[in-house]
Amino acid sequence: MPQSMKTLTVALDERSYPIHIGRGLLGKPEWVLPHVHGQQVMIVSNETVAPLYLAQARAAFPELTVETVILPDGEQFKTLDTLNLVFSALLEHRFDRQCTLVALGGGVVGDITGFAAASYQRGVNFIQIPTTLLSQVDSSVGGKTGVNHPLGKNMIGAFHQPQCVLIDTETLNTLEDNQLSAGLAEVIKYGLIDDAEFFGWLEQHCDELRQRQPEALAEAIKRSCQNKADVVAADEKETGRRALLNFGHTFGHAIESGMGYGSWLHGEAVAIGMLMAADLSRREGELDTGQVERIHALLKKAGLPTHTPSALDPERFLELMAVDKKALAGKIRLVLLTSIGASHVSDNYNPQLLRKTLDEFHRTSTAAATP
């Protein structure tokens, strides 16, 4: 087994699947072939990732029919139309019900490919090879797949579990620094919602992670996936505990949609969102100031923004939070902290304190924007 190789098993009611994490796993048949049942493999990737890793990824499927479909890169292409490109490729090559779809890329590729696998002939197998830190720690666990609609993000999709997930830490060497930081936001989230010890570990190893030290990356990815798996296993269809994974996301989605999807990275928006949720938790008297400062410090160390965009005033911010899907018919539910590593869902916070959090962040961002 390669050095720093780790395998995690995600246990689910119906079946379990492995997440293999390590350096140099891409293109090695032993990690993926046991999970291919038919003779046909469709690798779905995008214009950015394919030139870097497609040839290597193909090598893992010797003696099988391997076809590829290359999607345009970007969240704006996470649509039904792009999804249909995958269906067309599958049908043009007469792929049958035993075929396997392989997602090679970040979250968008994974979400589209997973939904294509859920829907093609009402469900075929798929393997995930996430190549960004965000998708490695987020999409690897949970089975959420789907596309956006012009009126809402991730509104169309399915729960569909992969046969296996393969994470090669070497793919992170070609990732932009801001994308790596955006992934770290989700990693930090797992520490915040239910793993204080992991949060402490991240405070110690943040620099190694930003330098892409493989051992540290594999450890951070494994612990993140483990944390998510623990939450999801208890609650596969998101009715209770799974909502904790939305920590920072209601604020974050407001920023993403208010600024236009694509102008802020998801992880960057979530980072700010977590800080806002921590600030509200403090105002509610649930979280002490010292812990808020530790959160602020780690986000900064991870290269993440700590100011909201000054263009969003508090009224607009609230409006955007209210259309987030978690609040479509009622009060905005938020995840709050009682300490680092302890979170809960709340809809009985004081709205005036939420307003104060929004005002304060707006004031700071406006001040920061003024020369």
Next chain:
Amino acid sequence: MPQSMKTLTVALDERSYPIHIGRGLLGKPEWVLPHVHGQQVMIVSNETVAPLYLAQARAAFPELTVETVILPDGEQFKTLDTLNLVFSALLEHRFDRQCTLVALGGGVVGDITGFAAASYQRGVNFIQIPTTLLSQVDSSVGGKTGVNHPLGKNMIGAFHQPQCVLIDTETLNTLEDNQLSAGLAEVIKYGLIDDAEFFGWLEQHCDELRQRQPEALAEAIKRSCQNKADVVAADEKETGRRALLNFGHTFGHAIESGMGYGSWLHGEAVAIGMLMAADLSRREGELDTGQVERIHALLKKAGLPTHTPSALDPERFLELMAVDKKALAGKIRLVLLTSIGASHVSDNYNPQLLRKTLDEFHRTSTAAATP
């Protein structure tokens, strides 16, 4: 309880749901309200059915938010684009995860609405109110939902079970005669594949059914749904026994796609397909001539075609059968009969006998087409 009212429970691993069948059930809250969980109901119908039954259907949901989306009518609109009309309507009205979709119409409306329910926010509830005989006896059981792709029928979809199915036999009074006959083809299919007694009942009551006698209709629909439920319950994801439901369909799909979808009704094509499968079964020495004649006679009595379209020669027919999804990677699997009421899946029939069946039907249809 109204006269001739019948309720059937479809038992599934995860949960069960009722099919209520009877005269005058549409618009009565007691049959559907227990299955609505949230406050929002979206009725999906089409341009043909909505003017006839939408107002009546709405009356079943007092004190709830009821919105509607009216789709164009026809198999050619069973597409991702039409599906997206449903998503747009749901999002424009800010429907949440507790909402309920109601399919009011035939198979196309049911399949699109079911897939929309499977995919909207990764799954919401839905209620089926099928208004054609075909959809009442076919889509009511099995949870198959989906849309077509230009390269293949029903290639995109999901398994998604309804909360309940409501069948009002009065909606059949406005159904065209050929549509009623097409539905009878599927009814006859259930008798053929595993219920000889039901086949005998149909021989006795075929005229009453064509005259839309409510008691007979309710009985035929109930027994059809029960037969399908028995097959599906044993095999929800279609790996074995469920394939029997494709009796006549591989031949039928070849006719539908060869003649252009929409020019032959599905049930008409299936009727011919069943006759062809029976003919092949006879040539294989599995089925006796007297039984083939009974099948032929009942199909005729039901107002169904017994000649293939002369435009399709045997070569083209075989080619079209081979691209049917059940045969995408290998030999064409067919359902054959050993007697009325006893069927099995086969891929070791003699291909030369299949060719003889195709030749013979082509010869007869060409002769029939010549004045």
